[in-house]
Amino acid sequence: MSTRTLFLLPGDGIGPEAMAEVVKIIDHMNTDAGAGFVTDTGLVGGSAYDAHGAAISDADMAKAMAADAVLFGAVGGPKWDDVPYEARPEAGLLRLRKDMQLFANLRPAICYPALSAASSLKPELVEGLDILIVRELTGGVYFGEPKEIIDLGNGQKRGIDTQVYDTYEIERIAGVAFELARTRSNRVCSMEKRNVMKSGVLWNQVVTASHKEKYSDVQLDHMLADAGGMQLVRQPKQFDVIVTDNLFGDMLSDVASMLTGSLGMLPSASLGAPDETTGKRKAMYEPVHGSAPDIAGRGIANPIAMIASFAMCLRYSFNMIAEADRLEKAIANVLDQGIRTGDIMAPGARQVGTNEMGDAILAEF
Amino acid sequence: MSTRTLFLLPGDGIGPEAMAEVVKIIDHMNTDAGAGFVTDTGLVGGSAYDAHGAAISDADMAKAMAADAVLFGAVGGPKWDDVPYEARPEAGLLRLRKDMQLFANLRPAICYPALSAASSLKPELVEGLDILIVRELTGGVYFGEPKEIIDLGNGQKRGIDTQVYDTYEIERIAGVAFELARTRSNRVCSMEKRNVMKSGVLWNQVVTASHKEKYSDVQLDHMLADAGGMQLVRQPKQFDVIVTDNLFGDMLSDVASMLTGSLGMLPSASLGAPDETTGKRKAMYEPVHGSAPDIAGRGIANPIAMIASFAMCLRYSFNMIAEADRLEKAIANVLDQGIRTGDIMAPGARQVGTNEMGDAILAEF
Ligand SMILES: CC(C)[C@H](C(=O)O)[C@@H](O)C(=O)O
Numbered sequence: 001m002s003t004r005t006l007f008l009l010p011g012d013g014i015g016p017e018a019m020a021e022v023v024k025i026i027d028h029m030n031t032d033a034g035a036g037f038v039t040d041t042g043l044v045g046g047s048a049y050d051a052h053g054a055a056i057s058d059a060d061m062a063k064a065m066a067a068d069a070v071l072f073g074a075v076g077g078p079k080w081d082d083v084p085y086e087a088r089p090e091a092g093l094l095r096l097r098k099d100m101q102l103f104a105n106l107r108p109a110i111c112y113p114a115l116s117a118a119s120s121l122k123p124e125l126v127e128g129l130d131i132l133i134v135r136e137l138t139g140g141v142y143f144g145e146p147k148e149i150i151d152l153g154n155g156q157k158r159g160i161d162t163q164v165y166d167t168y169e170i171e172r173i174a175g176v177a178f179e180l181a182r183t184r185s186n187r188v189c190s191m192e193k194r195n196v197m198k199s200g201v202l203w204n205q206v207v208t209a210s211h212k213e214k215y216s217d218v219q220l221d222h223m224l225a226d227a228g229g230m231q232l233v234r235q236p237k238q239f240d241v242i243v244t245d246n247l248f249g250d251m252l253s254d255v256a257s258m259l260t261g262s263l264g265m266l267p268s269a270s271l272g273a274p275d276e277t278t279g280k281r282k283a284m285y286e287p288v289h290g291s292a293p294d295i296a297g298r299g300i301a302n303p304i305a306m307i308a309s310f311a312m313c314l315r316y317s318f319n320m321i322a323e324a325d326r327l328e329k330a331i332a333n334v335l336d337q338g339i340r341t342g343d344i345m346a347p348g349a350r351q352v353g354t355n356e357m358g359d360a361i362l363a364e365f
Numbered sequence: 366m367s368t369r370t371l372f373l374l375p376g377d378g379i380g381p382e383a384m385a386e387v388v389k390i391i392d393h394m395n396t397d398a399g400a401g402f403v404t405d406t407g408l409v410g411g412s413a414y415d416a417h418g419a420a421i422s423d424a425d426m427a428k429a430m431a432a433d434a435v436l437f438g439a440v441g442g443p444k445w446d447d448v449p450y451e452a453r454p455e456a457g458l459l460r461l462r463k464d465m466q467l468f469a470n471l472r473p474a475i476c477y478p479a480l481s482a483a484s485s486l487k488p489e490l491v492e493g494l495d496i497l498i499v500r501e502l503t504g505g506v507y508f509g510e511p512k513e514i515i516d517l518g519n520g521q522k523r524g525i526d527t528q529v530y531d532t533y534e535i536e537r538i539a540g541v542a543f544e545l546a547r548t549r550s551n552r553v554c555s556m557e558k559r560n561v562m563k564s565g566v567l568w569n570q571v572v573t574a575s576h577k578e579k580y581s582d583v584q585l586d587h588m589l590a591d592a593g594g595m596q597l598v599r600q601p602k603q604f605d606v607i608v609t610d611n612l613f614g615d616m617l618s619d620v621a622s623m624l625t626g627s628l629g630m631l632p633s634a635s636l637g638a639p640d641e642t643t644g645k646r647k648a649m650y651e652p653v654h655g656s657a658p659d660i661a662g663r664g665i666a667n668p669i670a671m672i673a674s675f676a677m678c679l680r681y682s683f684n685m686i687a688e689a690d691r692l693e694k695a696i697a698n699v700l701d702q703g704i705r706t707g708d709i710m711a712p713g714a715r716q717v718g719t720n721e722m723g724d725a726i727l728a729e730f
C-alpha cells in the first residue's frame with residue numbers, strides 16, 4: 001500500500017469548518033479501505049498573516065510543494081482589509097498557484113438535478129448543465145510585470161498591470177482543454193478578446209494551430225469573451241469545455257457557477273504539468289466559493305464544494321476514479337434526499353448544519 | 366432655431382438598416398417640429414475598409430469630431446476576418462472613441478415590461494430592472510502600451526497588453542457615475558479586481574476619495590468584478606449605477622444586457638468631457654448589439670436599439686428631454702401592442718420587419 005500525502009490549508013472564514021468534513025472522509029478511507037492518506041495542516045491567508053506576517057510561510061510553501069496534493073479552503077475577511085498589499089490573504093493563494101506552477105484550473109459548472117430550481121435562470125436552461133471551464137492560472141494580468149502604482153506628482157498616480165502570454169503557456173492550457181474534451185462531449189470553445197488585445201490574437205492563433213496539429217478530432221469554436229459571458233447566460237448548455245485566460249476565466253467561471261443554482265457547491269482543481277520522470281503533477285483543490293466571513297464559525301456553512309474538491313483530488317491526483325465517482329454520487333444522493341444546508345434550503349427540505357451534511361455524505365459514501 | 370449637426374456612421378451588417386429607421390424619425394422631427402437637424406453620412410468598419418483601406422478615413426474622423434453628435438450603427442462581419450489587424454472593422458470604432466476622447470460609456474440595462482418573459486432569468490428577478498453601467502471607455506487595456514506580439518525565436522511569441530489607469534481618468538468617470546446616480550436611485554457600485562490588479566487598487570482608492578470629497582450624499586459600494594458578474598446574474602435588481610473600467614465594463618455590460626430579455630434593444634451613449642468654454646461634449650450613440658451579418662440585408666433586424674440610442678442622443682447631446690421621453694415611450698407602447706421583430710417574437714404577437722417596426726414607433730412618437 002502506497003502512502004499518499006495531503007497538505008491541508010483550511011485558511012480563513014468557513015474554510016476550516018468545510019475542511020473538517022473532508023478530514024472525516026479521509027479518516028474513513030484510511031480506516032475502512034486502507035487508503036494510506038497522510039495529512040499535514042498549515043496556515044494560509046489571514047490566519048497565516050496573524051501567525052507570521054505573511055499570507056503563507058516559506059515552511060508551509062515547502063510542504064505544499066512536497067505533498068502529492070494540497071487541499072485549500074478559503075482565504076480573506078474584513079479583519080485583513082488593511083494589511084499591506086503584499087501580505088493580503090489572496091497573496092497566499094496566488095503564491096501557491098505560481099510557485100507550484102498550477103497552470104491549469106479546472107472549474108466544472110454542473111447543475112445538481114435536485115437544485116435546478118435554485119438557479120436564477122429558468123430551469124429548462126440549466127437542467128443537466130455540465131460545463132467545464134479550463135482557466136489558465138499562472139499567467140496573464142495576474143502575474144505580468146510591470147505591476148505597480150507610480151507616483152506621477154501633482155496628485156496623480158498611475159496604476160499599471162501587464163497582460164502577458166507566451167506561446168508555450170497557451171499551448172499547454174489548450175492541450176489540457178482538448179484532452180479533457182475527448183473524455184466528455186469533444187467540444188472546446190476558446191474565449192479571448194482578439195479584437196482588442198494582442199494577447200488575444202496570439203491566444204487565438206496558438207489554440208487554432210494546436211487544434212490543427214494535434215486535436216483536429218475535437219470540435220473547436222472561438223468566441224469573444226464578452227459574447228461568451230452573454231452566451232453563458234443565454235444558452236449555457238451550448239458549451240462543453242471552455243478554455244480561456246486567467247482573468248476572463250475568473251469572470252466567466254463566476255458567472256457560470258451562478259447559473260447552476262449550486263453556488264457554494266462547486267469544486268475546482270488546479271494542476272501543474274506532469275513531472276518528466278515520475279509523471280506526477282502538482283495539484284491543489286479548492287472550492288470556488290470564498291471564505292464567507294459573515295457565517296463563519298456558526299456551523300452552518302455548506303461543505304459540499306470542499307468535499308467535491310476532494311473528489312476531484314481522488315480523480316486527478318490519485319487516479320482513484322471509482323472512489324471519486326462514489327463520493328460525487330453520495331453528494332447527489334444526499335441532495336436527492338432533501339437534506340440541505342441553509343444556503344440551498346428549499347421548501348419541504350430538511351435543513352442541517354455543516355457537520356450533519358458531512359455525516360450524511362459520509363453515510364452515503 | 367438652432368442647427369444641430371449629426372454625423373451618421375451606419376457601418377456594416379444590419380447597421381444601415383437600423384440607421385434608416387432613425388433617419389425617418391430625424392426627418393419627421395425636422396418637418397413637423399422644425400428640429401433643425403442637419404445630417405451627413407460617412408463610412409466606418411468593413412465598408413470603410415472596402416472603400417479606402419482603413420476602418421475610418423481621416424476625412425470622416427474630422428466630420429465626427431466636428432459634429433454635435435455621432436450616430437453609430439455596427440461594424441464587422443466574416444468578410445473582413447482576414448484584413449490586417451490595424452484595419453479591422455473594430456479599429457474604426459476604437460479610433461472614434463479614442464480620438465473623440467469619449468471616456469464615459471453609458472449602458473442602461475432595462476427590462477421592457479413587455480419582454481420580461483424573454484429573459485433567460487426568472488421573470489421576478491428582472492421585472493422592472495433598471496441598471497446603468499458606466500464604463501470607462503478610453504483607457505485601460507484597450508489602449509495601454511506596450512500592446513504587441515514579440516517574436517522570441519524558437520517558435521515562441523509573446524503577446525502583451527497593458528492595463529493603465531491614471532488618477533484623473535478614474536476621477537472623471539467616477540464623477541459621471543456619481544452625478545448620474547443622483548438623478549436615479551442615488552447608489553453607485555464600483556467594480557474592479559483590487560485583490561489582483563494594481564490598477565484596481567488605484568481605482569478603488571480614487572473612487573473612494575472622490576466619494577468622500579464631493580459625493581458623500583450618494584451611497585457607494587465596492588465589489589470585486591468577478592463577484593459583480595455573479596451578482597448581476599443572481600440578484601440584478603440590487604444595482605442602480607455600476608462604474609467600472611473598460612474591459613470589465615465590456616464583459617459586465619454584455620452579461621447585464623442579456624439579463625433583460627431585451628438584447629438587441631439596448632442603446633448606449635459615449636460621452637466626452639464638457640468643453641471648457643462652450644460646455645458642449647463630444648458624443649457618440651450606438652446600439653450595444655453587433656452587426657449581425659447573418660441577418661443583414663433581409664429587412665428583419667430589430668431597429669429598436671438604434672432608435673433608443675437616438676433617444677439618448679436627444680437627451681444627452683441636445684437636452685431635448687421631452688422628446689427623448691416621448692421616443693422611449695413610443696418604443697414601450699409599440700412593444701405593449703405586441704408588435705415584434707423576429708428576435709423578440711412571442712406567442713400571440715405580430716411579427717414585423719425593420720421597416721414596419723420603425724414606422725410603428727414613428728406613429729406612436
Ligand atoms: C481570491 C482571488 C485572488 C481569486 C482569483 O481572482 O483568481 C478568486 O477570485 C478565484 O477565482 O479563485
Ligand SMILES: CC(C)[C@H](C(=O)O)[C@@H](O)C(=O)O
Nearest residue numbers: 195196226455458459615653
Ligand atoms: C467591438 C468591440 C471592439 C467593442 C469593445 O470591446 O468595446 C464591443 O464589444 C463593445 O462593447 O462596444
